[in-house]
Amino acid sequence: MPTHANFRTETTQLPPLQQGEALVKTTYLSVDPYMRGRMSEAKSYVPPYQIDAVMGGGAVGEVLESKSDTLKPGDTVVGELGWQTHAVVSADRLHKVNTDLAPVTTALGLLGITGLTAYFGLVDICDPKPNETVVVSGAAGAVGMVVGQIAKILGCTVIGIAGSDEKVAYLQDELGFDHAINYKTTENMYKAIKQACPGGVDVYFDNVGGTISDAVLGNISDGARISICGQIALYNLTQADVGPRAQTPILIHRAMMKGFIIMDYAQRFPEGVKQLAKWYGEGRLKSEETVVDGFDKTVDAFLGLFTGANLGKQLVRV
């Protein structure tokens, strides 16, 4: 588990603006579980962060100065600004945000990488059909919440797994999940999922891994599709990740399990954003965010991801 001791805050002078660059003032920072993977030298799907370098991460900001033809002062942009109050970035690595479409923070959440992760990981990998049963773990997290809502739009029965009674109530009452399970207070997850999914689990969108996923795998139906998006239960694990092997249920049920990272879908982002924005505009998709105030709260916001402090997308207002 990371601690404050892994981070330090420094005040430095930004380099002078070069042709094609913009000076951006950060307004909202995104903190995400995947960042934990980059804080390790272990082989992963993203390269490790470098020690003494600025923490990377997506953010929204306002252009203060520009030496680019495509950006002007006052523009709202989203991009990899890192954990900085100000950043000098090449303009071609920034995207302008249309603030008429939706609140600016959705560029980091529902209409950004978070929403796209949910969309492609569910629709492209699992292809859920109406009346199928979809289970999503980490259901009250940024990605999980969007996954469940999309599955409902597609006509599925949706079961969420989350870590508090408040989250369970939110998923059921506010987001229209058919059922949600608090894994922290449920003695036998296998039985709880069996009861909630009497016909078996047709689609499983996995954000957490570990014993929760064991319980879901024990309940898959023939032809099940499993999307591996994240394994937050394991990111701070200090022993080997050992459990029932997945191969037997996958064989018996002719199931499919696939891992993905969202950048593999970069070419299809416009298609995804268009669909998400349409559903959002129709009021069928809600954007839920937990926002903490103050750049100095960034590390706290990040650490909170691993104790489940957030409901939906965790942001920092700088």
Place this chain on the structure above:
Amino acid sequence: MPTHANFRTETTQLPPLQQGEALVKTTYLSVDPYMRGRMSEAKSYVPPYQIDAVMGGGAVGEVLESKSDTLKPGDTVVGELGWQTHAVVSADRLHKVNTDLAPVTTALGLLGITGLTAYFGLVDICDPKPNETVVVSGAAGAVGMVVGQIAKILGCTVIGIAGSDEKVAYLQDELGFDHAINYKTTENMYKAIKQACPGGVDVYFDNVGGTISDAVLGNISDGARISICGQIALYNLTQADVGPRAQTPILIHRAMMKGFIIMDYAQRFPEGVKQLAKWYGEGRLKSEETVVDGFDKTVDAFLGLFTGANLGKQLVRV
């Protein structure tokens, strides 16, 4: 592990031939690992055998009498005859074998369910590309041997995993595998696979499961495809099948794992047989069989599958 005590031989009177049926004299019986799964009430991809019923299984035979328009005495047929010297079967459940095309035993092996399992499990699920590295476990078994040969035809580098030095030599010297590993004498399978596959494992065709598969999964490349065909290492397991969870390597490498049973491809069997027969006719695909003589050796032949007594397809000449 099954024993002779699980079986008994009985002599009975066959029922009189009805319209549409044929009396068939069995000439070759197939014994296969999947039969072990049917000797258990545990949920599996095939229904359990019934106690006191005839053991099911594919066989080749000669028609002695027929009350069907499609079959006449002397025809060679393949079908689900079970472990019997003679069987009365509905003609529409039998297929005529063209004995000019290939030896009759290939109807149970290379040009039958065995070859089709290798073909669709490799080509359809894993879609191997030229120069990719393909690993197959149970490589000297009936299915594994065909998988490796098809992968060579498709231009892949092929590594087989088998259980004796004789099998390893056979795979390398007779079937053209690039490399083979004797898992029984290899201390560290992870390292042995890493050494044999320096660029990682792009495709894994899994017949065995357990610790051998753990070692392969530790070596998969980005975008790897894993076909789960069988898990023979587990069929006689008396404790839980526990090991490193597959989800982390599948996520890190954006890999895909899929289980299948060959009957899911029934509609495409003609396409598969045509391709396999073409390669066989061109001399690019060899059919290897281990044949024991005598109906009374059937149980021995079946039990031998779990100790690796067979090279290629295990048959019984009745």
